[in-house]
Amino acid sequence: MNSRIIYPNDEGGVSVIVPAPECGLTIEQIAIKDVPAGKPYKVVDVVDIPTDRTFRNAWEYTE
């Protein structure tokens, strides 16, 4: 699955949900289940997530 789900976390950063291959759920089903209640989220392509994690905790969620 080449999609990721992002949402703002309580620490002011962004959390990235990585779907499990072959889990049998769609990306939307995973979002409904695994994004904390009340959090806005977006489904993005994996290539939109930086691979350089040097400053991972400084990532921010933007609408």
Added chain:
Amino acid sequence: MSITINGTTGIAGVDGSAGTPAVQGNDTNTGIFFPAADTIAFGEGGTEVMRLDSSANLQFNSGYGSVATAYGCRAWVNFNGTGTVAIRQSGNVSSITDNGTGDYTVNFSTSMPDSNYSVVALGNTGSNNGYMTLISTASGNCNITTRTSAAVGPDGTIICAAVFR
């Protein structure tokens, strides 16, 4: 040995034992028997080796010395926490959440009955003094972190977690 066969009960009326199972092949001390109410057991060579007890617990003798309840792994995952974070393989895991450096939540496909389960986790943080900590458990997920000091991180190239309940 008495055997009753009819259209509703099939073969009935024989409980058998480990030494003389109710259902046998040509080997008369190997087969299925019924040692107690709501209980099914399996014998090999006259010795009980596996049982489904009246609480639906699976018990087996696989080096225990006698039949004992097996507690299964209810979820597991192996993932790469660096670069493009990705799950290699998993069971009963819908996703992991990358919360930040070294901070991951394992989300279960089917929730645990409660949060009182055990988590076993190991990770390769690229440091000889790295370790992992369990931050929280909930019925739907658990939060684990990699550490080499009081601070969370770094990321791990191989992070494994298994949940037993």
